[in-house]
Amino acid sequence: xxxxxxxxxxxxxxxxxxxxxxxxxxxxxxxxxxxxxxxxxxxxxxxxxxxxxxxxxxxxxxxxxxxxxxxxxxxxxxxxxxxxxxxxxxxxxxxxxxxxxxxxxxxxxxxxxxxxxxxxxxxxxxxxxxxxxxxxxxxxxxxxxxxxxxxxxxxxxxxxxxxxxxxxxxxxxxxxxxxxxxxxxxxxxxxxxxxxxxxxxxxxxxxxxxxxxxxxxxxxxxxxxxxxxxxxxxxxxxxxxxxxxxx
Amino acid sequence: xxxxxxxxxxxxxxxxxxxxxxxxxxxxxxxxxxxxxxxxxxxxxxxxxxxxxxxxxxxxxxxxxxxxxxxxxxxxxxxxxxxxxxxxxxxxxxxxxxxxxxxxxxxxxxxxxxxxxxxxxxx
Numbered sequence: 001x002x003x004x005x006x007x008x009x010x011x012x013x014x015x016x017x018x019x020x021x022x023x024x025x026x027x028x029x030x031x032x033x034x035x036x037x038x039x040x041x042x043x044x045x046x047x048x049x050x051x052x053x054x055x056x057x058x059x060x061x062x063x064x065x066x067x068x069x070x071x072x073x074x075x076x077x078x079x080x081x082x083x084x085x086x087x088x089x090x091x092x093x094x095x096x097x098x099x100x101x102x103x104x105x106x107x108x109x110x111x112x113x114x115x116x117x118x119x120x121x122x123x124x125x126x127x128x129x130x131x132x133x134x135x136x137x138x139x140x141x142x143x144x145x146x147x148x149x150x151x152x153x154x155x156x157x158x159x160x161x162x163x164x165x166x167x168x169x170x171x172x173x174x175x176x177x178x179x180x181x182x183x184x185x186x187x188x189x190x191x192x193x194x195x196x197x198x199x200x201x202x203x204x205x206x207x208x209x210x211x212x213x214x215x216x217x218x219x220x221x222x223x224x225x226x227x228x229x230x231x232x233x234x235x236x237x238x239x240x241x242x243x244x245x246x247x
Numbered sequence: 248x249x250x251x252x253x254x255x256x257x258x259x260x261x262x263x264x265x266x267x268x269x270x271x272x273x274x275x276x277x278x279x280x281x282x283x284x285x286x287x288x289x290x291x292x293x294x295x296x297x298x299x300x301x302x303x304x305x306x307x308x309x310x311x312x313x314x315x316x317x318x319x320x321x322x323x324x325x326x327x328x329x330x331x332x333x334x335x336x337x338x339x340x341x342x343x344x345x346x347x348x349x350x351x352x353x354x355x356x357x358x359x360x361x362x363x364x365x366x367x368x369x370x
Contacts, residue, residue: 128291170284 003226005032006132007083010225012036013119014089015060016043018189019138021050023086023218028057030222035078037063037089065089065111071118080126084225085135087116087164090156092190097151105152112156117163124167124176132175136224137164138217139236141184144244161236168234177233179224184240187211207242248297250367251360257292258356261285271357277350293359299366306362308333308354311344335365 010027012020015036024034028051038044038060047060061077064070093108120135127133139157146154161180168178185191185202195202195211203209220239223229238244251271259266262279275281281289290301304310311329318328326341333341336358344353 125287125291125294128288129295173284174288 001228003030003222003228005030005083005226006134007130008033009078009082010034010084010086011061011078011082011123013063013085013087016046017088019186019214019217020086020088021047022188022214023221024051024058025054026218026222028054032084032225033058035059035061037061037074039064065091065115066107068115068118071115071122075122075126078126080129082123082126083130083133085123085133086221086225087119087135087137087160089116090140090153093152094149095152096149100152108152109156109159113159113163116160120163120167124171127176128171128174133171133177134225135164135167135176135178136221137161137178137180138221139180139182141182141238141240141244143182143236144238165234165236172233177230179229179232180236181217181220181224182236182238182240182244183212183217184238184243185211186214186217188214205243206240207246210241212239212241250297250363251357253296254293254356254360254363257289257296258359261288261292269356271355271360273356274352275354275356275359276352289359293363297363297367299363299370301362301366305333305335306359308344308358311353312348315345315348335362337361 008031010032012024012034014020015024015034016038020036024036027034036047036058038047039062044060051058061074062070063074091108091112093104123133123135137160139161140153142150142154143157143161164178164180167176171177184206185195187195191211199211203211217239224232255266255269258264258269258275258279262281262285264279269279273279275286286303286307290303290306293299293306294301310332314329314332315325318325321328325345326338329341330336330338336344340358340361347353
């Protein structure tokens with residue numbers, strides 16, 4: 001199936017993670033312009049190294065979820081010119097709720113929920129100027145079925161899903177739509193690290209007995225950005241081999 | 248650029264009505280049935296057309312009633328207190344607004360134009 005797109009400029013939040021970089025490559029191959037966010041120089045270098053053969057076909061922009069000025073600067077830099085947004089950004093936190101540091105809890109939710117709402121406000125208004133736009137939030141199967149220690153992560157994902165869903169409800173009539181993807185165990189990034197040494201035990205819980213590949217995720221995200229997926233809006237879709245479907 | 252004319256053009260497009268039907272004294276919500284999504288689009292369009300920063304709460308007089316309550320609690324002069332929070336309105340207009348509150352949402356087309364002019368002057 002040949003995918004067609006309404007527009008070309010795609011902001012990728014969390015642009016230095018492995019999945020974001022796979023997606024950027026896939027986007028470039030279909031003539032989209034990925035604009036990848038980075039949080040520090042190490043992330044910036046990682047993006048430059050991995051996409052070195054695509055110079056001039058992507059852009060990078062600084063964004064730190066702890067720095068509101070970086071958000072204003074980002075939208076100033078891209079001149080509010082945005083067709084798509086794919087959101088991989090998520091702070092890492094793992095720990096039991098009853099043992100968490102109160103300051104860490106506040107900071108985590110401020111950065112991963114409140115800041116994201118501010119991004120959505122900016123992106124929504126930028127897209128309203130063009131009267132079109134598509135946003136894809138990369139959530140997690142942990143939103144539906146968290147492991148012990150994932151309470152804050154799952155709470156932030158669920159709250160973010162709600163923000164994306166409402167944005168799609170509120171701006172759908174103006175051509176701006178949202179989709180949330182909930183991948184299960186992925187054989188890259190944090191998923192790969194989690195499965196290291198216990199792959200069989202982890203995958204026994206997945207009906208298909210397989211991890212999701214990075215290629216599968218990026219193909220699916222591209223599909224959701226395409227005209228073919230226009231009917232999806234304000235919805236969460238599991239991509240987890242059936243992990244969260246059963247008991 | 249004629250601020251009032253451009254504002255009317257934008258309103259006509261967003262609300263899908265004839266520009267001739269829009270006057271400075273036209274109420275956005277009472278007369279034109281503008282909804283919250285329309286106001287959001289309007290804020291974005293005014294920002295784009297005039298290249299000014301728009302504070303939705305200010306331009307749409309969103310906190311008028313809470314500020315009025317505050318003024319009463321503080322036993323402050325109501326008009327003066329509200330003008331501190333909505334400095335783009337004139338004293339006469341604020342007095343009109345207070346007399347008109349019982350009738351429903353008070354925002355008029357001329358208030359939008361006043362906001363744009365004030366933003367242009369102060370930016």
